[in-house]
Amino acid sequence: MKNAPTIPPRCWAEIDLAALERNLRRIRQALPPHIRYVAVVKADAYGHGLHPTVARLMHAGADLFAVANVAEGAAVREIGPGWPILVLGPLLPEEAEFAVHYDLTCTVSSFAEVDRLDQVGRQAGRALPVHLKIDTGMGRAGVWHEHAPALAAEILKRPHLSLDGVFTHFSSADCDPEFTDRQRRLFLDTLSRCIGIADRRLLIHTDNSAGLESLAEDGPINAVRVGLLQFGILPHESSLLARVQPDPVFSFHTRIGLVKTVPAGTGISYGRTRVVSRETKLAVLAAGYGDGIPRACSDRGRVLVRGRRCPILGRVTMDQTVVDVTDVPEADLGDEVVLVGRQGSEQISLGEFSHWADTIPWETLTSVTKRVRRIYRTGLS
Incomplete structure (x- = not known):
């Protein structure tokens, strides 16, 4: 049917992309200047719509993007080249070749993943970028912190892997500051025991929106993963988050x-x-x-x-x-x-x-x- 009129919506969501850009700038201003901005856009950019959200965040100056899986990473890559894209979740065996094709950075939590990705890198003829995830108490993805130094050493030995980052995930940043502080100290201690990474330029990140309050200005942490806050939602009350004063998107x-x-x-x-x-x-x-x-x-x-x-x-x-x-x-x-x-x-x-x-x-x-x-x-x- 040609020139059919658009049916008015019965139910709709309005997404204020200008507010999204303002929020990114305010978050940056509240953080130390050396901290890089990882825009988390998993789950269709938290339901806001991946393509328009990512395009505006690219325009606003996000440093890199984080997604949950390879399919999401491929969708972000189609929007624009040049931005690093980190896949936070573990890859299924058949997904590794697509990670190579779309130039995605994979998260590594086990020796089996190191073997599989190293083999895929060898077949592709290049070193695949990876981030090592350390489990400091979340009990989900990530290598248990006691075994992290050995896994880091194994990654560094592999010619077709490039260790580009190390991170952890705080389980209770919005409700248990003592446990979050314990996780942070455990992560930093584990990082110091990973031989051979001190002289590498790595992305070190521990904090999501809820953890920004306790982010130290000094030390090795040089990036934050921002999801909910950039969409104008305070995960909990804190002085730093109140300073940001994000607008609802x-x-x-x-x-x-x-x-x-x-x-x-x-x-x-x-x-x-x-x-x-x-x-x-x-x-x-x-x-x-x-x-x-x-x-x-x-x-x-x-x-x-x-x-x-x-x-x-x-x-x-x-x-x-x-x-x-x-x-x-x-x-x-x-x-x-x-x-x-x-x-x-x-x-x-x-x-x-x-x-x-x-x-x-x-x-x-x-x-x-x-x-x-x-x-x-x-x-x-």
């Missing part, structure tokens, strides 16, 4: 699909989990858990209608959500409803929305589904 919207009034005693939605005690004006929203409104928000969450907070009634269903707009008598069919973001003088933060859903902002962002249209605001920062 993401907001979440839908519309009223139906307005009706029901008498007292009416049960709302599946299971009649809520029975109204008064005559109630209802707005049926054109979005549900099939769009990214978590079912856990049932009878707990709030939305903004004409700048006022209105409670969700009953269970959130796949395609619709019912809210009480009795106290907003002017609410009408087609009105915009804000799930996350600002409307008038009121605001619902992503953290508040996630709290109602018994989850964390990371999961909320990556749970907004494909049928939610992303609308990009591309103004100057």
